[in-house]
Amino acid sequence: MKTGIAILVVSESSLQLSLTIAKHLPGSNLYSSFESIFTDTIPSIATFLKEHFNRFEAFVFVGSLGICVRSIAPFITDKHTDPAIVNIDSTGKYIVSVLSGHIGGANSLTKQIARITGGQAVITTQSDNTDLWALDTLGKTYQWKETVHNATMNKLIASFVNKNPVALLLEVRDQGTSYLERTKPDHVSIYYKYEEIPQQNFAILIAVTPHLYNPAIPTLHFHPQVFHVGIGCRKNCFPQGISQYIESVIIQQQLSPLSIRSISTIELKKDEPLLQELQAYFPDSEI
Known part of the structure; x- marks a missing residue:
């Protein structure tokens, strides 16, 4: 599991700025290839990244952007797994989101550091610069x-950031759907019933719903966890196949198992093997 922020101090001239940033970033630690009482000394940035690239949530380079890019290049794999990378020039004037802006959180970290240094956050992600939704992080933000x-x-x-026509289906009411209604871009049309959407008029559909649909157009489904399942069973009942049966019944009702928030039973049954089986089969649900 990735934790913490590694601040890489490229040169001694960047040390004071790095100390200021670290003071305001909980969970951060300073590293440098030169010796200092304020940093952990490493053999080189390249060696450190080779050994620890997948250990930290984020790396903050304080120094040349070129050094940052060349240093991380051999280790970049996928935006879903790469850590956030942020680069700051030695004066603290420009703070650049380099890698994993949305999913990794580099854009958010960049803005945070800009507030610390008083510098300018440089973010090149199109959705951020056009005030559009970050579709790849919406689900995480609202637990969908x-x-x-x-x-x-x-x-x-x-398709979304190029402003092709988008249908937005909202079939629940929560903090996330309120945000989407409040910040709707002009190329998005809101619907509250699936059958009312003229799909031929839209390039994509974004659906916030616990239901299962089979649209004709490209669709991003967000499934809020809104279902609470109650379970009863005999003592020490044989649990094999019951989880799959529950899932199949939910799907038959055109509902998404991903929308299960909790699985509950009476206190007397809480230690039954069936409950352990259900917890393993529906790991995102509360038991």
Whole structure:
């Protein structure tokens, strides 16, 4: 599990700025290839990254952007797993979100550091610069489970930020859907019933719903966890197959198992093997 922020002090001239940043970033630690009582000494940045690239949530380089880019290049793999990378020039004037802006949190960290230094946050992600929703992090923000239909996430995001017509289906009411209503871009049309959407008029559909649909157009489903399942059973009942049966019944009702928030029973049954089986089968649900 990744934790903490590694602040890489490229040169001694960047040390004072790095100390200021670290003071305001909980969970951060300073590293440098030169010796200092204020940093942990490392053999080199390249060696440190080779050994620890997947250990930290984020790396903050204080120094040249070129050094940052060349240093991380051999270790970049995927935006879903790479840590956040932020680069700050030695004066603290420009704070650049380099890698994993949305999913990794580099954009948010960049803005946070800009507030610390009084510098300018440099973020090149199109959705941020056009005040559009960050589709790849919406689910995480509002604890929605996401699935993609008839497309890849990257294609859906590209279509959205290019402002192709979008249908937005809202079938629950929560903090996230209120945000979407309040910040709706002009190329998005809101619907509250699936059957009322003229799909031929839209490039993509974004659906915040516990239901299962099979749209004809590329769709991003967000499934809020709104279902509470009650379970009863005989003492020491044989649990095999029951989880799959529950899932199949939910799907038959055109509902998403991803929307299960909790699975409950009476106190007397809380230690039954069936409950342990259900917890393993529906790991995102509260038992």
